[in-house]
Amino acid sequence: MKSIHTWLLLSLLVIGQASIAQRMPVIKYPALERLLTRPTDTVLVVNFWATWCAPCVAELPYFEQLSAAHATDKVKVILVNLDGIGQLVKKVQPFIARTGIKSPEMLLLDEPDYNSWIGKVSPDWSGALPFTLIIDPSRKQRKTFEKGLTLAELETELRPFIQ
């Protein structure tokens, strides 16, 4: 490969890295499905939320605290936002900036045809928010919660997955 191409690629990567700090990745369902099903050495705690869902907003700090408490464990907390891509810049990003949520991975799922993917995330899920899943590293064991969770509940439910 010509060195100019290498430099172009590297510059793009650097620019990309800089903008990630301000942006929330927008994904489609297939990418979410890969995230939820591809085995790694890490337990996943995946929370579905929206800025318009009051109980969701109330529990976001618990996910952040959980993520911080397990920073050295093989645990990944992922917050999947469902405000819709039309709200990313005017609502979601300002919300994140205001509340200062940092540690969990944050994604916006751009899939307005809800019926096409809700059942694939979990047959236990009606589509009600908030909704949380804990998935083991092999991606074979999972537990779902179609309700708000306290930090204590999150810790209790996570424990068997990290032992």
Added chain:
Amino acid sequence: MRKPFFLSVIGLILLTLSGFVTPPQGYQVGDKAMLFKLKNVDGKMVALGDASATKGYIVVFTCNTCPVAQAYENRMMALNHQYAAKGYPVIAINANDGTLSPGDSFDEMKKRSASKGYAFPYLLDETQEVAKTYGARSTPTVYVVKRTGSDFIVSYIGAIDNNRDNPSEAGEKYVQKAVDALLAGKPVETPTVKAIGCGIRWKQA
């Protein structure tokens, strides 16, 4: 022979008490709907089947406070306007606990119904038994029930349409299609549609 059975019963009781048994799924299309009797915002009791001339009902589990329910409020009112005269009036039910969600208290329900001019009952599911029996988990969720003899058969469950924010861009108007099909004596093509909504605010134990 008795011991394993006894142990399974104990096990089931323990599981239920511990909350690990998944909650009941509620109705599926084809089930007979519970003939509830709930208090309306005017203080009177309203029962499914009260209006003897109806062919069925568009039962909507909704509330005051959920932004998704709010986004669909006009559409819910429009459904009543369109279908009440054809035999399928709307009945709205709020099952949110008024202590957890003060904006959904009975007083607030009265105010909402009055200010928006609801032309249909807005009932309080005080014990949340109706919502649990139907299997409603979020707002708004619609159950279209069709009168069949003395029963009401669940014929559609789910979302009103497929575009929360832009009604005019909703290519799939699920409830309208379902009721039109029932009125024409045809099968409902899309009988269940899941959607994102606010979880019903269940009473805490």
